[in-house]
Amino acid sequence: MDFEYSPKVQELVLQVRQFIDTEIIPNEETCYKQLAENRWRTPPILEQLKAKAKAQGLWNFFLPVSYGEYSGGLTNLEYAPLAEEMGRVHWASEVFNCSAPDTGNMEVLAKYGNEEQKKQWLEPLLEGTIRSAFAMTEPKVASSDATNIETSIVRDGDDYVINGHKFYISGACREECEILIVMGKSDADNPNRYLQQSMILVPTHTPGVDIVRPMTVFGYDDAPEGHAEVIFDNVRVPATNMLLGEGRGFEIAQGRLGPGRIHHCMRSVGAAQRALEMMCERANSRVAFGQPLSKNQSVREDIALSACQIEQARLLTLKAAQKMDTEGNKAAKDIIAMIKIVAPNMALDVIDRTIQIYGGAGVSQDTVLAHMFAVQRILRLADGPDQVHMMQLGRNLAKSYE
Template sequence: MDFEYSDKVKGLIEQVRAFMDEHVYPNEALFHEQVSADRWNTPPILEELKAKAKEQGLWNFFLPLAYGEYSGGLTNLEYAPLAEEMGKVGWGPEVFNCAAPDTGNMEVLAKYGNEEQKQQWLEPLLAGEIRSAFAMTEPDVASSDATNIETSIVRDGDDYVINGRKFYISGACRASCEIMIVMGKTDPENPNRYVQQSQILVPTKTPGVKIVRPMQVFGYDDAPEGHAEVVFDNVRVPAKNLILGEGRGFEIAQGRLGPGRIHHCMRSVGAAQRALEMMCKRANSRVVFGKPMIKNQSVREDIAKSACQIEQARLLCLKAAQKMDTAGNKDAKDLIAMIKIVAPNMALDVIDRAIQIYGAAGVSQDTFLAHMYAGQRTLRLADGPDQVHMMQLGRNLANTYE
């Protein structure tokens, strides 16, 4: 395995890092001020920074080479260090049009969408003109098993009619969210439970789509993106909005979640790295009991353990990304599961140590630590809870020794 970055990637890392230093970090406070003043519209500073990034060609890095004309021109391995840099700020990836859930939705449309769907929805998403949401999770069933989804998608002439309730639908609160990919059942009685589901494109302004409320995460509503509870009440959309065909929903979901999971993990490494850097600066500058905090053995141990954990997770993330590039997402599933288990838990450990070193400031709004901790804790559930990944990974590993 060779994880040495090419000159091209090294150059992109420096460009992204410089952009973050010059434009993103200095505007973190302004971003939150503007969000507080107008919760669900994209803050002006974000639109301004998106335009700057796009002008500099720092845009759509996430789509791998396999996506042809829509590709950002990078492999998963090449994208990893860029996602790490962006992940040091919660809203950083959106500046470069590399934010979930849009990234996963763009991958679905690029891989499975027809030409009309690509033109109508993929192209404005790639341009950063609109936002999107992926509506799968439901409050009344264990949605970590996608075959449990109960939302109905029923054919009626040239249309499909959708009924159901979803929640924690990230992005759906955003005023600029114009399209949702909705997963539901078109054939609930099929004995093969993996072909009961389909995915369909639903414009958010369609009659019957009701954004009920923003769900909170440890008290955060994560505006302007939000995580909505959404009710679909006799929502009627054209049959041409179906993606790939009836019964292909589970297949699409599996194709979407592999890259999505590792992208989250890349950003987790970045969040942890920033927490470590903050930890070191705080320990060097803060005086406690008459001496710099860094003189305390326990503080040094926290820094050392954090650095070890971050590097271990980073290398596992790179190995999974390389396997995806060389063998395909399916063959890399075990490594993807491993990093999805490891990265958020690692980030939580590191951020928790940083909070402890910062004391009361660590749980306040004056650092990114508390909000990022809540986000990383959510990732232990998002795209499948730890227990599901461990159950499947353990099964796969045991099968190799039968």
Template sequence: MDFEYSDKVEQLLQKLRGFMHEHVYPGEETYHRQLLEDRWGEPPILAELKAKAQQAGLWNLFMPDDRFGAGLSNLEYAPLAEEMGRISFSSEVFNCSAPDTGNMEVLVQYGSAAQREQWLKPLLAGEIRSAFAMTEPAVASSDATNIETSIVRDGDDYVINGHKFYISGLMNKRCKIMIVMGKTDPDNPNRHKQQSQILVPTDTPGVKILRPMTVFGYDDAPEGHAEVIFDNVRVPAANLILGEGRGFEIAQGRLGPGRIHHCMRLIGGAQRALEMMSQRAEQREVFGRPMSKQGSVREDIAKSACEIEQARLLTLKAAEQMDRYGNKAARDLIAMIKIVAPQMACTVIDRAMQIHGAAGLSQDLHLAQHYAYARTIRLADGPDQVHMMQLGRNLAARYGAES
């Protein structure tokens, strides 16, 4: 594996970094101030930044299909996603934010021509936002076969009934479409053929948003995490994606890139935290000398650098294996980085908060919000325990067969 970025990627990375320093970092404070005025709307500065990013050609960088975006591989996209991960909202500046990225990839891979025309085009243009509705409060959704939401055929329509929560993105006023996972064939003996995925416009009668859910008290505006009821929601049969019983297949295809994209962004957030704690340690005096003279502080900085680099290299290896052999063949490495990166980010950001004292917990720094995001990803796209269970099963089978 070549650890040097290609000239193409290096040029893009320098261009992205330049854009971030010229436009995004200076607008960070304005973004959060404007967000207080309209929690679920689009801050004006975000719209301005998105227009500039589009003009600069820094748009849809996540999309591997060059008909619809930059045409970068997972390995090529990794350092760009890491750079975006340094600021909580910057992925959207470049139209590279979840859950839109996963939904766009679903529509590219599995959507019909009509579905692409109606929903993919405005998503690619950044004109609308989207949500992915899978998790349910009444069942252990880490096992997607437990999903209870019903999708029942009725003539030329499907009727949807169910209860979902932590549906990221649905609170946003610009969210116009959801991909909903539910069961079209609950009695099928093959539990992985019971589920389907269907497109549901957010303004469809019967879609009832109950409340925004919080994470450590953060509402994660302007996207949010909604609790929502589907009460006899009726949509055209043409809104079904790929076909009945294909929902689990679509979910697996969607989650591989989504998981590693989160890990890439988390490394960026952790790297920024490392830089902040190093600066703090040099500038802050305690007991008559800089904090950087304290052994425990030096150890925290050193350990953090080691842990970030380990996670970065594992992410790049997983990305390279996905590109070379496909998501299924790389599933063990994807599981490894999904286990490692969120825990690493939580640990590093926690150290940075500690070194910053009370300020590290406040709204004046990004650390607390980044910590909440990192802790969320230990559950999102599969809890740590599920990935460890499946990874352990695969490794035991592989190495056990060699004995």
């Protein structure tokens, strides 16, 4: 395994890091102040930063080279250190047009969409002029088992009619969200549970689409994208909005979630790295009982253990990315599951230690730590809960020794 970055990637890492340090972090407070004025519209400072990043060519890194003209030109392994840098600030990835759920939706459209769908939705997403959401999770069923999904997609002449109830639909609250990729059942009686589902494109402003409310995560609404509760009440869209074909929804979901999971893990490493840096700064500057906190053995142990955990997760992430590049997403499913289990838990550990060293300030609005913790905690549920990944990973490993 060779994880040395090419000169091209090393230069991109430096450019992204410099942009984050000089443009994004100094504007964190400005962004949150502007959000307070309009919770669900992209803050002007964010649009300004996106224009700067795009002008510098720091744009659409996430698409693998196999997607041709739509590609950012990087492999998963090459993208990993860039995503790690973006993970230092919750909304930094959007500045480079590399944020979820748009990344996964763009991958879906690039890989499974027809030419008309790409023209209408993929191109403006790649340009960063619109936003999107992925509507899968439902409140009334255990959505960790995607075959439970109850939303119905029924053919009616030249249209499909959609009825269902979704929640935690990230991105759907934003005013700029123009398109939803909706997963539902088009053949609920199919004896093969994995052929019952389909995915269909639903423009956000279609009659019958009701964005009910933003769901919160530990009290955070994550504006401006939000995590919406959405009702689909006799929503009618053209049959041409179907992705790939009826019964292909589960196939698309598996193709979408693999890269999405590892992107989250890359950013988790970056969030943990920033927390470690904050921990060290606090330990050196804060004096208690007549000496800096860094003189205390327990604090030193917290710093050392955090550094060890971050490096372990970083290396596992890089190994997973490399396997995806060399053997494909399906062959890498076990190691993707491993890092999806490891990375958010690691980040939670590191952020929790940093909060402890910051004391009351660590859980206040005066630092980013509380929000960082909330974001990492939901990642233990997003794109499949830990228990599902462990169940499937354990099954696969046990089977390999039969």
